[in-house]
Amino acid sequence: EIVMTQSPATLSVSPGERATLSCRASQSVSSNLAWYQQKPGQAPRLLIYGASTRATGIPARFSGSGSGTEFTLTISSLQSEDFAVYYCQQYNNWWLTFGGGTKVEIK
């Protein structure tokens, strides 16, 4: 099992500011990493796949980077609708695993 670790657990950011979320894999997952956004009471929504490719309809303020074991999701200028929980997920191994999530809250 590949263990995915996200940090920080909670990130307090003011609207308009930049948010940087981290995800670390216990072994290399190449670029086989996705990011999701989840709001309360809703299903997760795909944001990024292939570590850096935005999914259809995802605004350009969301960007992903990294490869191997270290990955970053950056939200360049937080909008009110971006306050949510974000999860990373690796798909390099048959046993798909998620990080524990980062909650982005209003400062």
Added chain:
Amino acid sequence: EVQLVESGGGLVKPGGSLRLSCAASGFTFSNAWMSWVRQAPGKGLEWVGRIKSKTDGGTTDYAAPVKGRFTISRDDSKNTLYLQMNSLKTEDTAVYYCTTEASVAGTFAWFDPWGQGTLVTVSS
């Protein structure tokens, strides 16, 4: 419009069984790899297992916590995915999501789209 709609959740006693269904529409279900992902109350996401398309063998994979207790199946004629859950434990309490694994050429992949989820509560 691509749509996944889960049903079958509810309250069940420890040791009991439950079968979830997921009705798919808006895409070629028979070509899709399908997965179940669950989320315990207030917790993160946990992959439960997958079933590949028949053209890719139709085989199943399960996460260790559910292997031997849960069974995933599909009926391509009905565009429906199933999750048979036996020997349920209190720690299986979660919202269960049906989702499509965007596999290309037989590779593992990300999930898109997702259903709205169905709540399973295991309690005496």
